[in-house]
Amino acid sequence: MKLYNSASHKKEEFVPHEPGKVTMYTCGPTVYHFAHIGNLRSYLMEDVLEKFLRYDGYDVKRIMNITDVGHLASDADTGEDKMVKGAKRERKSVMEIAKFYTDAFFADCKKLNIKYPDVVQPATGMIDDYIKVITKLLDTGYAYVAGGNVYFDTSKLEKYYVFNDHDEEDLAVGVREGVEEDTNKRNKNDFVLWFTKSKFEDQALKWDSPWGVGYPGWHIECSCISMKYAGEYLDLHCGGIDNAFPHHTNEIAQSEAYLGHPWCKYWMHVHHLNTNDGKMSKSKGEFLTVSLLEEKGYDPLVYRFFCLQSHYRKSLVFSWENLDNAKVAYDKLVARVAALSDDPAPVDQEAAAKYKAAFIEAVGNDLNTSLGVTALYDVLKADVNDATKRSLIGSFDQVLGLSLLEKAAAQREKAAAPVEGAEEIEALIAQRLEAKKAKDWATADAIRDQLKEMGVEIKDSKEGTTWTRV
Numbered sequence: 031m032k033l034y035n036s037a038s039h040k041k042e043e044f045v046p047h048e049p050g051k052v053t054m055y056t057c058g059p060t061v062y063h064f065a066h067i068g069n070l071r072s073y074l075m076e077d078v079l080e081k082f083l084r085y086d087g088y089d090v091k092r093i094m095n096i097t098d099v100g101h102l103a104s105d106a107d108t109g110e111d112k113m114v115k116g117a118k119r120e121r122k123s124v125m126e127i128a129k130f131y132t133d134a135f136f137a138d139c140k141k142l143n144i145k146y147p148d149v150v151q152p153a154t155g156m157i158d159d160y161i162k163v164i165t166k167l168l169d170t171g172y173a174y175v176a177g178g179n180v181y182f183d184t185s186k187l188e189k190y191y192v193f194n195d196h197d198e199e200d201l202a203v204g205v206r207e208g209v210e211e212d213t214n215k216r217n218k219n220d221f222v223l224w225f226t227k228s229k230f231e232d233q234a235l236k237w238d239s240p241w242g243v244g245y246p247g248w249h250i251e252c253s254c255i256s257m258k259y260a261g262e263y264l265d266l267h268c269g270g271i272d273n274a275f276p277h278h279t280n281e282i283a284q285s286e287a288y289l290g291h292p293w294c295k296y297w298m299h300v301h302h303l304n305t306n307d308g309k310m311s312k313s314k315g316e317f318l319t320v321s322l323l324e325e326k327g328y329d330p331l332v333y334r335f336f337c338l339q340s341h342y343r344k345s346l347v348f349s350w351e352n353l354d355n356a357k358v359a360y361d362k363l364v365a366r367v368a369a370l371s372d373d374p375a376p377v378d379q380e381a382a383a384k385y386k387a388a389f390i391e392a393v394g395n396d397l398n399t400s401l402g403v404t405a406l407y408d409v410l411k412a413d414v415n416d417a418t419k420r421s422l423i424g425s426f427d428q429v430l431g432l433s434l435l436e437k438a439a440a441q442r443e444k445a446a447a448p449v450e451g452a453e454e455i456e457a458l459i460a461q462r463l464e465a466k467k468a469k470d471w472a473t474a475d476a477i478r479d480q481l482k483e484m485g486v487e488i489k490d491s492k493e494g495t496t497w498t499r500v
């Protein structure tokens with residue numbers, strides 16, 4: 031496939047280190063609160079990428095960390111500790127908070143048909159690895175101790191800014207958002223590998239280390255977890271675009287300094303989900319979670335469908351109106367799949383191969399999911415038997431993850447089930463037909479209203495009147 035690589039700033043042919051195999055790393059959630067649907071957009075698009083690679087014949091190993099320590103409110107090692115803040119808010123221990131929100135995160139993922147990764151590693155389970163890597167970085171002069179903390183020295187690198195060509199001043203950590211500057215740092219972008227002088231007296235999780243009792247910085251976990259499960263060469267690293275700097279930039283700095291050679295080949299970044307008043311956040315406006323979507327009556331897969339309709343490298347605007355449009359389109363799509371006959375004819379393999387090739391071509395071009403969705407409509411319109419259509423829809427849905435065949439089957443089952451009160455409804459429809467024949471429109475309308483009150487919607491066509499419960 032072709033994939034835009036944030037590190038080279040261009041679309042490239044995807045060639046993994048080992049033929050046929052892909053190691054894929056995803057920065058997991060910081061488990062101090064629920065994920066909002068903007069966070070989940072990244073996981074959802076990464077899920078499509080993983081499934082597409084599998085569909086395209088690769089053996090994929092997907093690794094995800096769970097950040098349960100070390101992530102401060104500002105990505106630049108300042109502000110409150112997110113986990114401590116969450117624990118205080120809910121009067122629970124940090125580990126209780128971590129467990130609760132890890133489970134909540136994967137429950138949300140499941141509802142959105144996001145596959146559980148092959149490896150899930152909480153950051154607190156890897157302390158010895160961090161100590162090993164930090165020790166080597168100190169020995170080789172890439173790190174220094176100041177004020178009790180261990181810092182990575184970014185001035186030792188030939189190139190630090192990998193992902194952007196922005197003015198360095200714009201990105202300077204410490205001057206962003208008016209956060210306080212850490213005077214222990216030799217260079218403004220140096221970052222903490224290990225904290226011992228914590229300003230949080232109530233820091234719950236601490237470990238012994240050669241530099242004193244403390245806890246790891248946020249970035250070191252992803253480098254170490256990736257190296258443990260994917261080895262020295264990682265094929266693909268994913269995350270939300272706001273992770274590109276400083277988090278991913280720092281991951282590259284410390285990993286390559288440690289390994290002494292290039293580390294990760296492809297970087298995939300999913301852009302923001304915005305609301306009409308800007309970037310979505312947990313603290314601003316409505317806290318948009320999967321549970322909230324459900325409370326409002328949306329199937330979470332409607333949100334998945336909504337995300338698939340736009341490209342991952344464009345920011346996407348969320349509004350209830352946009353979601354409603356996606357719901358209408360998704361429901362129609364399911365209805366069209368449900369309307370396919372149980373044609374026992376054999377699948378037209380030649381035609382199917384042609385449509386599959388077109389699907390791979392479309393989605394394989396930098397994960398063009400909206401063209402992938404279009405491919406579904408092309409199949410529904412195609413001049414092939416219904417068995418072939420059904421087979422192709424099931425096939426494409428291995429990547430798109432919209433549960434189309436399951437939803438369609440459920441819909442058919444519901445439609446076939448005997449309905450309570452059907453006799454009465456049929457009688458009313460017959461009366462209405464008589465009234466219409468007699469041009470008694472008032473009575474016909476009154477019966478329609480009566481049915482509506484009973485929760486029955488009727489539809490007139492040339493073939494007669496059909497009804498559904500709404």
Ligand SMILES: [Zn+2]
Nearest residue numbers: 057058252277
């Ligand atoms: Zn990470």
